Structure formats: C-alpha cells, structure tokens
Amino acid sequence: MKKQQQLYKGSLNTIIMKLLEQNGKMYGYEITQKVKEITQGEMNITEGALYPALHKMEAEGFLDVEMDKVDGRIRKYYKLTESGVKETVSRMEELENFIRNMQNIVTGPDLKTI
Amino acid sequence: MKQTLTTEQVQFIENALIEKCDFKDFNDVRLEIVDHLASEIEEDMNNNNSDFKTAFIKILNKWNPLILPKTVSFYSNVPYMVCKLWKSLDSKFYYGSFVLSILLTFVFYKLIENGMSVFTLFLPIIFIGLCANVYLFYKKITTKVSTTLSVYAFKRIYKNSITFVLFIVLNIALSLDGDNYNLFPLYYGLIYFSILMVGRAFVAHKNIKIENQLLKVI
Numbered sequence: 287m288k289k290q291q292q293l294y295k296g297s298l299n300t301i302i303m304k305l306l307e308q309n310g311k312m313y314g315y316e317i318t319q320k321v322k323e324i325t326q327g328e329m330n331i332t333e334g335a336l337y338p339a340l341h342k343m344e345a346e347g348f349l350d351v352e353m354d355k356v357d358g359r360i361r362k363y364y365k366l367t368e369s370g371v372k373e374t375v376s377r378m379e380e381l382e383n384f385i386r387n388m389q390n391i392v393t394g395p396d397l398k399t400i
Numbered sequence: 401m402k403q404t405l406t407t408e409q410v411q412f413i414e415n416a417l418i419e420k421c422d423f424k425d426f427n428d429v430r431l432e433i434v435d436h437l438a439s440e441i442e443e444d445m446n447n448n449n450s451d452f453k454t455a456f457i458k459i460l461n462k463w464n465p466l467i468l469p470k471t472v473s474f475y476s477n478v479p480y481m482v483c484k485l486w487k488s489l490d491s492k493f494y495y496g497s498f499v500l501s502i503l504l505t506f507v508f509y510k511l512i513e514n515g516m517s518v519f520t521l522f523l524p525i526i527f528i529g530l531c532a533n534v535y536l537f538y539k540k541i542t543t544k545v546s547t548t549l550s551v552y553a554f555k556r557i558y559k560n561s562i563t564f565v566l567f568i569v570l571n572i573a574l575s576l577d578g579d580n581y582n583l584f585p586l587y588y589g590l591i592y593f594s595i596l597m598v599g600r601a602f603v604a605h606k607n608i609k610i611e612n613q614l615l616k617v618i
Contacts, residue, residue, distance in 0.1 A: 308485075319405055333462075337433075351613055357405075362428070
C-alpha cells in the first residue's frame with residue numbers, strides 16, 4: 287500500500303483539480319472521502335498532503351474559496367478558477383499520456399498484438 | 401442516529417488549536433482545520449462507537465505533525481502547515497526578490513557607468529516601493545481579521561520599512577556627493593527592499609478576498 291501511495295504522490299494536484307471540475311465546489315474532508323470512495327479505500331489522501339496542496343493551488347490562482355456556516359461550524363469550499371479549469375485540462379492530458387505510456391510499458395508489444 | 405458535535409465540542413477543538421498549536425492569528429486555516437477535525441471525530445464516534453474525548457485524542461494525535469509548530473524552524477511559533485505555505489511564498493517573493501535585485505542592480509550599475517542619471521533610474525523604483533509600503537500600512541490598519549496571508553504580508557513591516565527608508569536616504573545623500581562607484585551595495589539594498597514591498601503588497605491584496613469571505617461568516 288505504501289509503495290502505491292508513492293506512485294499517487296505526483297498526481298495529487300491533478301486528482302484534486304479533476305474532482306473539483308466534476309463536483310463544482312468541495313471542502314477538504316469531502317475531497318478525502320470522495321477519493322477513498324472512488325478508489326474503494328486503495329488511495330488515502332492524508333491531511334499532510336491535502337492542505338498544503340490546496341493552499342498552494344489557491345495561492346497560485348487555480349482555486350477560489352467560499353466560506354459558509356454549516357452544522358455550527360465554518361466550512362471552506364474550494365472551486366476552480368478560470369485558469370484552474372485550463373490547468374486541469376492540461377494536467378489531465380499529461381496524466382492520460384503518462385497512463386498510456388505506462389500501459390504500453392507494462393503490457394509490452396507482444397501482449398498488445400494478441 | 402448519526403452523531404454530530406455540539407457547539408461546545410466544536411469550540412473545544414478550536415480552543416485546543418489556539419492554545420496548543422499557535423493558530424490564534426491564522427483564522428482562515430484554523431477554521432478549516434476545526435471543520436475537518438470535527439468531521440473526522442464525528443466519523444470516528446459514529447463508526448467506532450467512541451466518545452468525544454477518545455475520538456478527539458486519537459484524531460489530534462494523527463494531525464499533530466501537521467499542526468504543531470516545529471521545534472527547529474525558520475518561523476518560530478508557527479504551525480507547520482502554515483510554515484509550508486509561507487515557504488512556498490518565500491521562494492516566490494523573498495528569494496525571487498533577491499535574484500531579481502542582483503540582476504537589476506547589475507543592469508543599473510552598467511547604465512550609470514554609461515552616463516545615465518542615477519535619479520532617472522531610481523526614482524521610479526523608489527516611487528513604486530514607497531507606494532507599496534504605504535499600501536501595506538493602510539492594509540495593516542484596515543484589516544479586520546488576520547489570516548495566513550495577512551500575517552505573512554505584514555511580517556516585520558516596521559523593520560523592513562525603516563530599512564527601506566534608510567536605503568533611500570543613503571542612496572540620495574551619497575549620489576548627490578557625485579561619486580557613484582562605491583554605491584553598488586546600496587543600490588542593491590534599495591532595489592531589493594522595493595521589490596520586497598511590492599511582493600508583500602501583492603500578498604496583502606490577495607488576502608482581501610479571503611478576508612471578505614471570513615467576515616461574511618464570522
């Protein structure tokens with residue numbers, strides 16, 4: 287599991303941005319739960335990775351924030367800015383290329399021809 | 401029935417962050433973490449049938465590396481999570497100013513060697529730096545709620561402002577003297593602090609949106 291987490295590490299920002307693109311606005315805890323749900327517990331985003339990533343993307347202008355009072359506490363929602371949407375498209379293309387190349391390496395030319 | 405935390409329990413979490421983890425001035429991040437901690441504690445209480453105190457200790461222990469200030473850190477008494485953001489801002493503004501200042505100082509020095517007036521080159525730099533400085537003081541006075549960005553923007557503002565003004569005065573006084581060839585370090589200081597002020601003013605401006613969001617809900 288730990289080795290898998292290392293593989294996911296480089297794609298954390300892309301994962302966050304993709305989720306926000308699909309869901310509009312999300313808060314931190316919701317993002318961690320959504321990832322856990324989609325990957326059936328295989329991927330676990332720790333708070334130590336999530337919040338620095340969110341705050342950095344916010345500082346870079348890819349994310350906007352909105353605050354609301356929910357269940358007696360204040361909740362900070364993140365959503366993509368215009369530049370965030372463009373960046374998401376670009377990063378998803380990169381990730382798709384990466385997956386395609388890794389697929390080619392893993393399956394190999396012999397298996398591909400079958 | 402799904403348990404949700406009471407107002408007192410949420411307040412307990414917030415007080416712990418303020419007293420144990422130095423989150424007092426970082427309202428935006430503190431409120432965000434309170435919400436996440438509360439959600440995790442609720443999940444633990446519901447899934448494991450635990451009481452609030454047990455769940456609180458378990459969840460907070462998991463979060464400790466991220467929220468406690470590091471014992472050895474460039475920023476003392478600042479939660480680690482905030483340090484991480486500040487470090488990324490530093491690499492942009494602080495170290496960026498350092499490199500840009502060296503480049504500009506070298507260029508200006510060459511221009512002055514070729515006969516360009518010192519005042520023509522430095523007056524715009526001084527003007528922009530002073531405007532940024534005034535803006536920073538204005539935002540410091542008018543900011544109603546402190547956040548991660550506002551504390552960063554106003555950090556050492558008095559010390560930096562005094563040093564900046566000192567560089568301006570020294571540069572003007574020694575330039576009037578005629579001999580500009582030994583003023584390279586002073587040129588660098590003036591340009592560096594001017595760029596630093598602009599960078600900090602930019603951060604203070606970025607903070608407006610976050611502050612407005614906080615004021616909407618606090």
